Amino acid sequence: MTFFRKIVIVGLACLLSQAVWAVKIDTVETYSASMKKSIKAVVITPDTYDGSREFPVVYLLHGYGDSYNGWVKKAPFMREAADLYQAIIVCPDGGFSSWYWDSPLDPTMRYETYVSNELVSWVDGKYKTIKSRAGRGITGLSMGGHGALYLALKHQDVFGVAGSMSGGVDIRPFPNNWDMAKRLGKYAEAPENWEKNTVINMLHLLTPNSLALIIDCGSEDFFYRVNNNLHEKLAERNIPHDYISRPGGHNWPYWNSAVSYQLLFMKQYFDKQKSK
Template structure:
């Protein structure tokens, strides 16, 4: 049985800026999901090309990392300068539920499995250089940072490393950003709402972890707390604080740090 009932992919003759667009019908979304994919132009000799999945924050969609963050421009520049090896970057929508799905299962939909299972499978089916043996990485900002840290940890056997910028560290923090009732998003198990508790549950098999936060960020205290909790628990990780707030100029600049971090494990 095919994983996707339908797959639509953009025509190469109309693509530009090394961006490809994929829409699949997902059983986990019970509908269609969109993925924007950065495919660098020099993959002919690359086998098992690494795949990086980048998750957007609230209010956004599959275009956010490119048209708000310019990540495809940054990544291509870094590859051309030999700062990082070639990699494909997949930027899916979160499922487009409310102001943000949280990348968790709720309301009969599984936004977590959409990311962890469907997105890699769709890219592997549509991009020949990405195979089931390719190394996988996951990162994100804000709500997407929360999703990346949780999914990357829960699926540690699948993802080699995880990186997050300005991340929510607990699902309850969604109330700072969304109009939907957050209690409807909270999971039954407390550990499923918390990045730290999720990491502790899977502490015997973890990906490499990196996260950062701006000194003017709304979530700075929460990120500092997560850092100290991980230190006290003896969980290896990288954490940095930089100038900036919860805003695109910060993420545009520091996505470079995540790409460099990932490239150490290609």
């Protein structure tokens, strides 16, 4: 058992002894001016949320083929998480296959703008939030893991902490998969779109400690190799990050466990920012 996993277990035990599960789960409609449409999201607020103090926000992104309510439906832990970690959790709809890019081909797919700008502004306007990167985190699974790191690296003024679970952190080995060619063009015809929009090629945007990072991928996952490559490249650049790999595949049993590591890491980041 790694030291970080021991810390997680001890931390969870302490928090569980104090928590009472009375979160509020709302489905809201937001408007994207860039895509000219309404988009749904789930917003989970802790029992202690009464508008009297500001809370940090974690944006939790779904994977390919899923939707805004995927996390709540498939991860029972989410009904406890907002209380446990004392944060507002926002699960936006990222489209069936947006990959959270502003597609250079399809103007109806501007999910980078939506999540990092329009949605954040809407949440900060409707809820009592910490309105700075010190109180904002983003993570997700699979397509959403890619999306979380992609958005955080490009918008470090918005997000202070980011994570990924089983993320597609290097898209280039999968040129025929998951509708990515519909968003970027075929790899053989538009390689520049793939090269500049894959997370592993964006590390030049980071400096040590500019962004708190946690990356998790199961050792039997088809994305394991690209996640391990990302970990090694971050280490080469002396970029601090937490990297977790446990036995497991690309599935909900793994993500139900992984999300607790992500949220604890983010709570520790938020607490550290408050103490500064």
